[in-house]
Amino acid sequence: MNTEIYLTIILIIMIILALTAIHAKDLLSAVIAQGGIGYGLVICFLLLKAPDLAIVQIVAETITIIIMVAVLHDSTRFEMRCPTCRRDIINLTSALILGATLLYFFVDAISVLPPFGEHTLRMSANYVYDAIEKTGATNLVKGVLWDFRALDTLGEAAVLFTTAMGVLAILRLKGRVKNN
Numbered sequence: 493m494n495t496e497i498y499l500t501i502i503l504i505i506m507i508i509l510a511l512t513a514i515h516a517k518d519l520l521s522a523v524i525a526q527g528g529i530g531y532g533l534v535i536c537f538l539l540l541k542a543p544d545l546a547i548v549q550i551v552a553e554t555i556t557i558i559i560m561v562a563v564l565h566d567s568t569r570f571e572m573r574c575p576t577c578r579r580d581i582i583n584l585t586s587a588l589i590l591g592a593t594l595l596y597f598f599v600d601a602i603s604v605l606p607p608f609g610e611h612t613l614r615m616s617a618n619y620v621y622d623a624i625e626k627t628g629a630t631n632l633v634k635g636v637l638w639d640f641r642a643l644d645t646l647g648e649a650a651v652l653f654t655t656a657m658g659v660l661a662i663l664r665l666k667g668r669v670k671n672n
Contacts, residue, residue: 495539495604502539502597505590506532519564521583527557531594538601548648552655559659 506529513525530553537546619636629635637645 498539498597498600499536502532502535505593509590520561523557523560523564524587526560527553528590528594530556531598535594535597535601538598538605541605543605544644544648548651552651555655555659 509525509528509532513522513529516522516525530549534546534550534553537543537549620632623632623635623639624630627635627639629639
């Protein structure tokens with residue numbers, strides 16, 4: 493299939509998940525829908541051939557979901573249960589279908605990526621062959637990261653740092669609450 497068609501399908505799924513998160517009666521359902529949006533964004537980054545952004549997004553999204561589920565698990569959460577309702581079966585079936593759909597697109601997006609080490613962008617040849625000469629660095633990786641892609645690297649580091657600080661803040665707050 494065409495990349496634009498895949499992106500359109502994933503974006504439609506993300507919009508549906510956003511509406512689900514907004515209108516969910518259960519907090520856990522809202523968190524799971526929000527996580528699906530983040531993982532959909534990972535697939536979009538892979539389809540757009542930006543695996544570095546996909547890695548940052550998947551790490552941040554996974555950590556955020558773990559924290560949110562842990563907070564919901566430890567908090568007092570009362571749900572109204574309907575013994576005659578089949579909502580649990582419907583929710584489980586919907587989650588499995590959505591997960592299978594996202595997994596299909598994820599696997600297909602990975603298969604579209606070029607083989608490891610193959611240069612696909614016109615700038616990659618400049619990085620590989622001219623970086624040492626243009627930057628004066630003896631380390632090619634350092635020359636590319638600090639001279640050519642400094643702002644991109646700074647942005648990715650800021651996202652990971654912010655996520656780590658959020659985790660530490662929540663864990664510290666959780667520890668203080670239990671001690672009091």
